[in-house]
Amino acid sequence: xxxxxxxxxxxxxxxxxxxxxxxxxxxxxxxxxxxxxxxxxxxxxxxxxxxxxxxxxxxxxxxxxxxxxxxxxxxxxxxxxxxxxxxxxxxxxxxxxxxxxxxxxxxxxxxxxxxxxxxxxxxxxxxxxxxxxxxxxxxxxxxxxxxxxxxxxxxxxxxxxxxxxxxxxxxxxxxxxxxxxxxxxxxxxxxxxxxxxxxxxxxxxxxxxxxxxxxxxxxxxxxxxxxxxxxxxxxxxxx
Amino acid sequence: xxxxxxxxxxxxxxxxxxxxxxxxxxxxxxxxxxxxxxxxxxxxxxxxxxxxxxxxxxxxxxxxxxxxxxxxxxxxxxxxxxxxxxxxxxxxxxxxxxxxxxxxxxxxxxxxxxxxxxxxxxxxxxxxxxxxxxxxxxxxxxxxxxxxxxxxxxxxxxxxxxxxxxxxxxxxxxxxxxxxxxxxxxxxxxxxxxxxxxxxxxxxxxxxxxxxxxxxxxxxxxxxxxxxxxxxxxxxxxx
DNA sequence: AAGTCGATAATTGTCGACAATTATACTTAA
DNA sequence: TTAAGTATAATTGTCGACAATTATCGACTT
Numbered sequence: 174x175x176x177x178x179x180x181x182x183x184x185x186x187x188x189x190x191x192x193x194x195x196x197x198x199x200x201x202x203x204x205x206x207x208x209x210x211x212x213x214x215x216x217x218x219x220x221x222x223x224x225x226x227x228x229x230x231x232x233x234x235x236x237x238x239x240x241x242x243x244x245x246x247x248x249x250x251x252x253x254x255x256x257x258x259x260x261x262x263x264x265x266x267x268x269x270x271x272x273x274x275x276x277x278x279x280x281x282x283x284x285x286x287x288x289x290x291x292x293x294x295x296x297x298x299x300x301x302x303x304x305x306x307x308x309x310x311x312x313x314x315x316x317x318x319x320x321x322x323x324x325x326x327x328x329x330x331x332x333x334x335x336x337x338x339x340x341x342x343x344x345x346x347x348x349x350x351x352x353x354x355x356x357x358x359x360x361x362x363x364x365x366x367x368x369x370x371x372x373x374x375x376x377x378x379x380x381x382x383x384x385x386x387x388x389x390x391x392x393x394x395x396x397x398x399x400x401x402x403x404x405x406x407x408x409x410x411x412x
Numbered sequence: 413x414x415x416x417x418x419x420x421x422x423x424x425x426x427x428x429x430x431x432x433x434x435x436x437x438x439x440x441x442x443x444x445x446x447x448x449x450x451x452x453x454x455x456x457x458x459x460x461x462x463x464x465x466x467x468x469x470x471x472x473x474x475x476x477x478x479x480x481x482x483x484x485x486x487x488x489x490x491x492x493x494x495x496x497x498x499x500x501x502x503x504x505x506x507x508x509x510x511x512x513x514x515x516x517x518x519x520x521x522x523x524x525x526x527x528x529x530x531x532x533x534x535x536x537x538x539x540x541x542x543x544x545x546x547x548x549x550x551x552x553x554x555x556x557x558x559x560x561x562x563x564x565x566x567x568x569x570x571x572x573x574x575x576x577x578x579x580x581x582x583x584x585x586x587x588x589x590x591x592x593x594x595x596x597x598x599x600x601x602x603x604x605x606x607x608x609x610x611x612x613x614x615x616x617x618x619x620x621x622x623x624x625x626x627x628x629x630x631x632x633x634x635x636x637x638x639x640x641x642x643x644x645x646x647x648x649x650x651x
Numbered sequence: 652a653a654g655t656c657g658a659t660a661a662t663t664g665t666c667g668a669c670a671a672t673t674a675t676a677c678t679t680a681a
Numbered sequence: 682t683t684a685a686g687t688a689t690a691a692t693t694g695t696c697g698a699c700a701a702t703t704a705t706c707g708a709c710t711t
Contacts, residue, residue: 185483266508
């Protein structure tokens, strides 16, 4: 499963290819979050020169997957709870606006296509009832379509080109295949309705609530996990 | 006048310095919008190697001031009306949310400091009544403080690190020292009040209206200018 | 005369080496 | 034993050259 973002163009140069591999490695956690990056080591591993590697690193920095300090080096970004919440706040703002713009700017064909997609997902959903499939692919499909429907290059670039890599990273690392599938589906359905009605204000509000709900869901889950770990620690000490 | 963004750190490496110079050159229009960038030529001009120049170009790309195509080269972004409107839509979303977060997260000291700043600006404003100063420096000061007050690294990076360079570029190129100084001041004042009241919802709404008003103002001005030019053309043909 | 194909020139991508800076480990003194 | 200072090693920044790709110009065909 790749789930590449829809704005990306074919990787022609070797730096492009290495960038994609590194991106995958970081998102999937093969390169640990927060770990230091050794340019000579990585260059050797991918059999490329440091110049080419640095080109790839620059693109990783562009989508906020690594951080660089002058004369010190690069690190993979680390996944913190605060970072995750900040990311979702930003996402709420951007995707909410994208949804409003989609309601204003989507062509009728695009709207129809989205509705088709949703009914198709409904079939899949009924079929394998609540399986993570919808959450993974269907969810991303939906959100990408809305974002692209905004017809706003700035929004599209910021969300698809930058934020979503980080979101995927957090999803992988925190193991977030949250069991909101059926509820999310209903929310998606209402959002599409608002877009079809060309009701930008409602569309934005619904999208923001949709994302906020997702954020709160995660927040709950994580705080519970932390509580669980604390519990384990205490039991470990007792025994 | 530099009006550097408040998040930037000192430029230590030569690539950093060249980046800053290029950034300035692009924003101020010394390098024409839409023009092609010749790496050998620029490298020679700044007396640096192409590697170093490319490092600088990568940072310019990060703040969306240039665009690169593989095996073809870089161009300065061009300033279109559509691009400007898309930028302001995005800004409305991000800065609106930043303002909401500022209402929630700013310390009392930060709020007090902003209020001080505003009264000081009020003095300046009374002094030189309506002069562009407020529009230039005061306006940016205000917006930066709100954004930083959100205490959201993601928002801060996106707005200050990326969007604002473009905004400054558009301001320069389209000659936008709009005569909204006094009205903008009142709007700023109300926004600070909402922040001081910790009313996130109102703060966001006011900031969004503030930016939307600015956008509409520009929209009007530009369409008028275009109409004017058409008029001139017609007269030219007649004569 | 217009358009297409091919050779040449120019530009971008990639490479390996050196310079400058930072991190590490060891020695020395308190 | 701890701390500071210094010398060494490793890493990042910068450079110039070569390879690969693209753009330009001219010849040739229709």
